[in-house]
Amino acid sequence: MSVLVVGGAGYIGSHTVRRLLEAGEDVVIVDALYTGHKEAVPENCRLYEFDIRDEAALDELFKNEEIDTVIHFGAFSIVGESMKDPLKYYDNNLGGTLSLLKVMTRHRIPRIVFSSTAATYGEPEQIPIHENDKTSPTNPYGETKLAMEKMFHWSNLAGGPNYVALRYFNACGADESAEIGEDHNPETHLIPLILQVPLGTRDKISIFGTDYQTPDGTCIRDYIHVDDLANAHILAMNYLRDGGKSDVFNLGNGTGFSVRQVIDAAEEVVGTAIPREEKERREGDPAKLVASSNKAKEVLGWTPEKTDLPTIISSAWKWHRSHPEGFR
Ligand code: UDP
Numbered sequence: 001m002s003v004l005v006v007g008g009a010g011y012i013g014s015h016t017v018r019r020l021l022e023a024g025e026d027v028v029i030v031d032a033l034y035t036g037h038k039e040a041v042p043e044n045c046r047l048y049e050f051d052i053r054d055e056a057a058l059d060e061l062f063k064n065e066e067i068d069t070v071i072h073f074g075a076f077s078i079v080g081e082s083m084k085d086p087l088k089y090y091d092n093n094l095g096g097t098l099s100l101l102k103v104m105t106r107h108r109i110p111r112i113v114f115s116s117t118a119a120t121y122g123e124p125e126q127i128p129i130h131e132n133d134k135t136s137p138t139n140p141y142g143e144t145k146l147a148m149e150k151m152f153h154w155s156n157l158a159g160g161p162n163y164v165a166l167r168y169f170n171a172c173g174a175d176e177s178a179e180i181g182e183d184h185n186p187e188t189h190l191i192p193l194i195l196q197v198p199l200g201t202r203d204k205i206s207i208f209g210t211d212y213q214t215p216d217g218t219c220i221r222d223y224i225h226v227d228d229l230a231n232a233h234i235l236a237m238n239y240l241r242d243g244g245k246s247d248v249f250n251l252g253n254g255t256g257f258s259v260r261q262v263i264d265a266a267e268e269v270v271g272t273a274i275p276r277e278e279k280e281r282r283e284g285d286p287a288k289l290v291a292s293s294n295k296a297k298e299v300l301g302w303t304p305e306k307t308d309l310p311t312i313i314s315s316a317w318k319w320h321r322s323h324p325e326g327f328r
Contacts, residue, residue, distance in 0.1 A: 001066050002026040003237070006052055006100065007073030008045070009036030012115065012171055014180045016071060016230040017045060023234055028065050030058075031074070037327040040180045052096040055103055062107040069237050070104060070161075072097070072114035075148075078188055079119065079139050079284065086140035093144035097151055105160045111240040112152070113233050116165040116248070118222075118289055120146040127256075128292035131167070131248050138284050149248065162246045164236040169222035169252035169291045171229055173312045174319035181319030182226075183326030191223070191313060194263055195320045198270040205274060207259050209281030212288075218259035220288040222252035225306035225315070235300040249300065252291025253307040265309035269317055 003020055007013040008029030013036065020027050021042060029041055032051040041047050046065070050057040052074055061067075075093040076082070082089045097114075104112065119142030120135045137143040152163040172191045174181030182192050196202035210217040232251050257265075267274050296302040306312060 001068035002028045004028045004030065004061075004065065004067045004070045005073070006030050006070060007036060007075070009033060009038060009040050009047070010073055011182050011184070012168070012226055012229055013073035014040035015175055015226045016073070016233045017042065018175060018180070019227075019230040019234055021045070028061070028067065030061060035076070035184065037183060039327040053092070053099050055099045058099060058103040059106070062103055062109070067107075067109055068111075069241070070100070070109060070112040071233055071237065072100065072112055075115065075145070077117075077141060078184075079141050080188060082139050082141035082144075083284070089140045089144045094147055094151070097148045101151060101155055101160060105155065109161055111162045111237070113164045113166065113236045113240070114148065114152070116149055116167045117142060117145045118167055118169045118250070118252070118291065120149065120167060121289075123286050124289065127288050128254060128290045129250065130292045131250055131295055153246070156246050162240050164240060164244075164246065165248040166229070166232055166236060167248065167250045167291075168229055169224050169250070169289060171226050172223050173225040173227065173306060173315040175227065176315065178318040178322050181316065181323065183323070185326075190221075190259065190262060191266070191316050192320065194266045194274060195270070195317055197274045198272050199320060199324050201324070203275065205263060205276050206279045207263075207276055208279055208285060210278045211281075214258055214287055216258050216260045219285055220256035220258050220290065222254065222256055222290045223262070223309070223312055224251055224253050224304060225312050228253070228304040228306055232296060232300065232302045235302050239300050244299070247299070249296040250291040250293050251296055251302070252293050253304045254291060254293055255307065256288060256290040257309055262309060262313075266313050269310055269313045
């Protein structure tokens, strides 16, 4: 039997593929390569290159391969882009998931683990955020992820696959090998943008907002290492294989760091000063997002290990320094 990783050529997908292979799983990948990278796919996986909205191609794949679990990363994920072009997100994220669910149900594939996001919560009512807290997304990206969760929920009740939805907080860092890492175009995430300064491709890092109700005035986020996220997918898959019920879990490290703290830590790691400029707030940014991951710890047995900023940033630095232009 094989595990099908949808979006396995992307950032979190490619790290999960490596952990699956290390765990002795046979891995099949489907990726349209809109944002994923062929170079991130290991040789010992079978890569199908198509868009999962193509139901006929999916149907063919499930006929050819013996899939026992699907892990689904295949979605667009840039908040700002989703504000400008919401229908692109509805079309790809919901259209792809709908087609995947239809074909999985037809082929009686019993389980799926999929990427959800902290963006499903919107502006939090309390910190840390728990899975039962109010979900009220403030952008189309979060809205489509929440709709995906609901699609899985209702189709599961009607006899469709069991599911685990993993709500990631701020994914960051890179594989120890530095062979794979974060490579988005355009890049919008804080840590890769900071590291572009010592790489020489950016003069300074912008700090979006310094008047938040936080100790140093900048936004606080829960940065979670991509390897810890990858491990959670393996645990979630095995939880479902062992008969665990469909459920939703937060994945964060439970500690918040401010934008200034992240830049300071990056200066320590790279050993040079990183010039910064204070800018206006970025639209839609809540002051503080920190997860309670107690449920994932208790139910899945997950413990994030790479939780301190120097470890996270060093791994990202190793990747970016050795691949200044990403996979290109
Ligand atoms: N941020 C920043 N400067 C940048 C990029 C991001 O100050 O050039 C801030 C952003 O406002 C947020 C935090 O860094 O408070 C993390 O942003 P990122 O886009 O990495 O992740 P998000 O929290 O939006 O998922």
